Amino acid sequence: MVSATLLITLLTTVTSIAFAAPAPAKSNTNNNLKKSVVHQATSFSFADPGLIFTTSDKTWRAYSTSSSHGLVPMVKSTDFKTWSQPKNVLSSVGSWATGAVWAPDVRRIKEGHFVMYSIARSTVEAAPHPHVRYLRLHHGYSDTAQRKTGPSNDHCIGIATSSSAEGPFTPLSKPLICDLANGGVIDASGFEAPGGALYILWKVDGNSAGKSTPIKIQHVGANGYDLLGEPTTLISNDSSDGGLTEAPSMVYWDGWYYLFYSTHNYNTLGYDVKYAVSQKLNAPFKKVSSFLSSGNFGTAGPGGLTAINVANKYINMAFHSDINGKSAGGGRAMWSISNLCFSKGVAKAC
Template sequence: MIRRALAGACLCALAACGATAAPTPAGESVTFTNPVHDADFPDPGVIRVGRTWYAYGTNGAGKNVPLLTSPDLVTWQPRGDVLPELGSWAEPGNTWAPEVIQLAEDRFALYYTARSTRTGRQCVGVAIAAAPEGPFADASPAPLICQADEGGSIDASPFRDADGTLYLYWKNDGNAIGRTTHLYGRRLSPDGLTLTGEPVKLLANTAGWHGHVVEAPQLVRRDGRYYLFYSANAFDQAAYAVGYATCETPLGPCQDAPENPILSTGPGAAGPGHSYLVTTVAGETWLLYHAWPPDAIGSVEPGRTLWLDRVDWEAGKPIVRGPTHTPQRRPA
């Protein structure tokens, strides 16, 4: 009964069904200018619950998983650490790329990357909370995914298909040991805690612009088609960029888009990447991503700031209108 309710309710990462768009407050500008959060906030993973957007980021300022909230995707406020204690299998200091999915009215799963004390590699864990602001807790004595022989596992991203089936996507950290990197997909159990079936390789770093890395996967369903957004190249270089592939099913096969990359370095933003596509109540699609200031690539401060740009669709292809560093219309 719960699963049937979720399939028709506002529990997907791309939109919150049944919610209404928040009006622009009187006197507030109808435009905004990037970045929307002018401080370090790498690897954003985003959901909407009710009228509020929640963004989860890579560790920083003493927080394992820092949280930002926003009513409109433009105005963001820090809200502390949603994962104050890591799972017993993990050591602090390398908690990366968290993403959250809502499984029931009072059940949220957070997938995060951390350093395994047993293998010394980055691995993926899952933590549960009753609310999107946490606190999340990982009760497992071991990570959910840990491909130590492939360099480790990072950048986990959950996806719920139209029929309610759950999937998880991630990257093996092959570049850490000089090996090929792949984007993987696998089915998840309904409770979000167990992987089922076999992992499937969906994409590898084979294109010239990929460099040694493909990472940060996010699967999106639009008009009955599946799109696998991802980032590639060195995260601390201007060559870092965003591309996508089209997939026949949630587990492939996937075909890389010939027009890639679709978001790359531009005025005001260097090495844009680790993107997350969201859909507003009005049906608009927008891309949240991090980027370096061009004169401070690889910096600790300000680090990778949070950017937002519109995505249009032309003949079934996503067109990112960015990076945009001049005023643009706010999301509807």
């Protein structure tokens, strides 16, 4: 996830549990398609790209964290190689939020109904711990300097809707999920399970409050955002993750669920993409391997990946990497990979 500091720079410059039965096993039909890695699919900064393919017009669209090109810039392509110039598709963050938008993810819920999951700063202060409330009331305690949560740095998941993937999107008046007491939430993405059940995934932004960073999933209703049941934790950060896990994106292929996520700090060469797998959506996922790291295909700090399964025929991905290809300290260009290989719980940029 791109930090607030980087977003400010970008804004002044260039600135993806009721369970359906798995589908029948099938062969990997993408073997007859040619793999293609597009280096810097955008020449401008386009961080945390969300990705969608609409069959009605056979067009790919990608959506970016806020930049000088708009609150949510969108680019599109018919060949997954050449992309249009950016167009802003969101005019406001909603009355509950302020500032820039992070990591938008757009999903088609049904014909004429598209939902954007995105992240913005909440204007509502996190509820303090009861002991802190007692100290405030009875001893005049002020924890402003010590607190790492609050309206200046807590984020929530917002919802915006549109009749078209092209936008414009209209934000709802309230956030969907906040969890401000644990540091807020970021990096929301949608997922449709075999059989059509809908889910939302997100990261608890615990590292902003000195806590862990679990990736969670929750069943949502037919409109794409009414929360059903309780969230389930799929993975959390461990010692190999550099302090955090974030940017979840899930796809299903031939009996396996693949959860892609990023680890380490976004502005370092350690930022990467890993994945975890499971054959059941309601069970903890097993961390498998690194998927993309600095140096692969010439990347520098690759992350913020979104994977899309197109009609169970093939899987394409978009992610960001340092725009200069060197330090991971500058802007983020979008890269893309088509025709990924998946087999028995193993994913490869083959």
